[in-house]
Amino acid sequence: MPNLKVLIVGASIAGPTAAYWLSKAGADITVIERFPSLRSNGQNVDIRTSGVTVIRKMPMETAVRAKTSQMEGINFVLADGSTYACIKPTGNPEQQSLVSEYEILRGDLSQILFDLTKDNKSIKYVFGEQVMSMRQQIDGKVNGPIIVEIANGLATAEYDLVVACDGATSRTRAMGLGRGSRDYVYPSNCWAAFFSINEDLFAGNAMGHAYSAVGGRFIAAGSDPSGITKVVLMGLSPPGDHSASVSFCDAMKRGDDGLKQFVASHYEGAGWKTEEIMKCMLNSTDFYANEIVQVKTPSLCNGRFVLVGDAGYAAGFTGAGTTLAITGAYLLAGEINKHAGNLEAGIKGYEEQMRPMIAKLQREPPLIRTILAPQTAWGLWVRNRIFAFVAWTRILEFAQKYFASAFASSDKFGLPEYEWVA
Numbered sequence: 001m002p003n004l005k006v007l008i009v010g011a012s013i014a015g016p017t018a019a020y021w022l023s024k025a026g027a028d029i030t031v032i033e034r035f036p037s038l039r040s041n042g043q044n045v046d047i048r049t050s051g052v053t054v055i056r057k058m059p060m061e062t063a064v065r066a067k068t069s070q071m072e073g074i075n076f077v078l079a080d081g082s083t084y085a086c087i088k089p090t091g092n093p094e095q096q097s098l099v100s101e102y103e104i105l106r107g108d109l110s111q112i113l114f115d116l117t118k119d120n121k122s123i124k125y126v127f128g129e130q131v132m133s134m135r136q137q138i139d140g141k142v143n144g145p146i147i148v149e150i151a152n153g154l155a156t157a158e159y160d161l162v163v164a165c166d167g168a169t170s171r172t173r174a175m176g177l178g179r180g181s182r183d184y185v186y187p188s189n190c191w192a193a194f195f196s197i198n199e200d201l202f203a204g205n206a207m208g209h210a211y212s213a214v215g216g217r218f219i220a221a222g223s224d225p226s227g228i229t230k231v232v233l234m235g236l237s238p239p240g241d242h243s244a245s246v247s248f249c250d251a252m253k254r255g256d257d258g259l260k261q262f263v264a265s266h267y268e269g270a271g272w273k274t275e276e277i278m279k280c281m282l283n284s285t286d287f288y289a290n291e292i293v294q295v296k297t298p299s300l301c302n303g304r305f306v307l308v309g310d311a312g313y314a315a316g317f318t319g320a321g322t323t324l325a326i327t328g329a330y331l332l333a334g335e336i337n338k339h340a341g342n343l344e345a346g347i348k349g350y351e352e353q354m355r356p357m358i359a360k361l362q363r364e365p366p367l368i369r370t371i372l373a374p375q376t377a378w379g380l381w382v383r384n385r386i387f388a389f390v391a392w393t394r395i396l397e398f399a400q401k402y403f404a405s406a407f408a409s410s411d412k413f414g415l416p417e418y419e420w421v422a
């Protein structure tokens with residue numbers, strides 16, 4: 001049988017991981033990325049549970065470990081900077097706590113995955129490209145190859161399999177499933193901004209700092225060994241109130257500068273180090289902000305067209321998107337490899353393996369909004385008391401159980417092992 005010809009769309013996390021494993025299943029792969037180069041921005045992403053299992057099967061754990069952030073834990077601080085609670089990692093990746101052992105910058109992770117695949121003879125990366133149109137042929141009774149027309153110079157060609165890894169607002173998903181690009185996207189009334197600032201606001205302190213202000217405003221910031229500060233902001237509205245995401249999405253249309261202005265005015269008067277952080281944010285060069293959404297589709301495929309990563313199951317708030325993306329890429333390739341010669345069965349196997357995991361990792365832990373970003377001064381006071389108590393009594397096991405869906409200890413899913421053909 002000739003090698004399976006595969007087109008992967010998107011080169012962030014899901015795309016390169018899928019390229020890695022599909023090449024081991026003996027496929028010939030083209031990866032196209034809309035941006036002119038690998039995107040390096042973003043802040044920390046977590047690799048947990050089955051994601052840890054998968055990267056351990058790849059020759060990259062050392063590279064990941066070398067890049068994981070050296071944060072010793074998180075201090076929860078009040079407006080005057082005093083710490084009222086503190087959470088540390090468990091020091092054991094089998095039993096991760098709220099602070100993951102495998103926190104890594106998204107850009108670093110993407111680069112590691114790219115480096116691992118870029119020189120492989122069966123994998124070709126093409127930047128500055130996207131899909132224009134797709135037409136699926138019917139091959140007897142089953143779905144046949146897909147004819148793909150590509151936007152900037154790559155020739156129109158027939159692929160046995162098209163894998164959309166182009167993120168939560170995937171345009172390829174819209175084409176492949178014949179729907180609009182906002183279909184299956186569920187806002188969580190929350191947005192987040194990630195950036196670094198060229199000053200060390202915490203004098204090299206190895207602890208991260210988390211601060212909440214009324215109005216659902218959450219700030220996390222920490223020193224980086226290179227002398228800069230990394231910042232994550234989250235803006236949350238109460239359930240059912242879409243105002244925060246609506247004004248955020250409006251601002252997004254005005255580009256990064258418009259977004260920065262919006263964020264700065266939203267955080268006005270929030271207290272603590274906010275004013276300084278906002279001033280530096282306006283000048284930051286790696287600013288990236290996005291609405292936090294979940295993607296839920298009735299099916300992960302349409303014939304030979306398949307969704308992997310955020311395009312198929314962005315996890316939103318739970319922070320499990322990267323874990324799901326890495327696991328999904330492994331399972332798709334594994335199931336195709338296992339059902340060699342019967343692509344339909346492989347795709348079906350992938351969907352069946354993913355469903356329970358998606359259901360579990362997309363479940364938002366109860367009360368997490370109230371805990372992360374209370375809306376009122378009263379809510380904030382209560383939250384802070386609870387946090388201080390939890391930290392003081394060290395009943396982190398309790399917290400872990402409570403947040404089980406998002407911060408589960410290592411792999412309970414029992415990933416299958418595959419006999420790779422290549």
Ligand SMILES: Cc1cc2nc3c(=O)[nH]c(=O)nc-3n(C[C@H](O)[C@H](O)[C@H](O)COP(=O)(O)OP(=O)(O)OC[C@H]3O[C@@H](n4cnc5c(N)ncnc54)[C@H](O)[C@@H]3O)c2cc1C
Nearest residue numbers: 010012013014034042043130166167194309310321322325
């Ligand atoms: C620049 C960037 C920064 C991020 N920062 C963070 C962060 O700080 N914290 C966090 O938790 N998550 C962040 N994320 C999201 C996180 O990477 C994902 O939630 C998760 O890792 C799953 O990855 P993914 O590969 O499925 O999708 P994504 O990481 O969203 O990647 C999608 C890729 O597809 C490309 N693309 C989009 N449309 C097309 C198209 N039509 N044709 C071809 N290519 C296309 C994009 O440029 C991107 O490279 C970021 C994503 C990006 C793209």
Ligand SMILES: *[C@@H]1O[C@H](CO)[C@@H](O)[C@H](O)[C@H]1NC(C)=O
Nearest residue numbers: 020021023024120121122422
């Ligand atoms: C890389 O390419 C070769 C053959 O072209 C293949 O056998 C191998 O498994 C590929 N993949 C990886 C991840 O090494």
Ligand SMILES: *[C@@H]1O[C@H](CO)[C@@H](O)[C@H](O)[C@H]1NC(C)=O
Nearest residue numbers: 198279280281282283284285
């Ligand atoms: C903004 O960044 C530039 C280049 O890094 C720097 O020269 C300048 O002083 C910065 N301005 C502020 C207000 O921080």
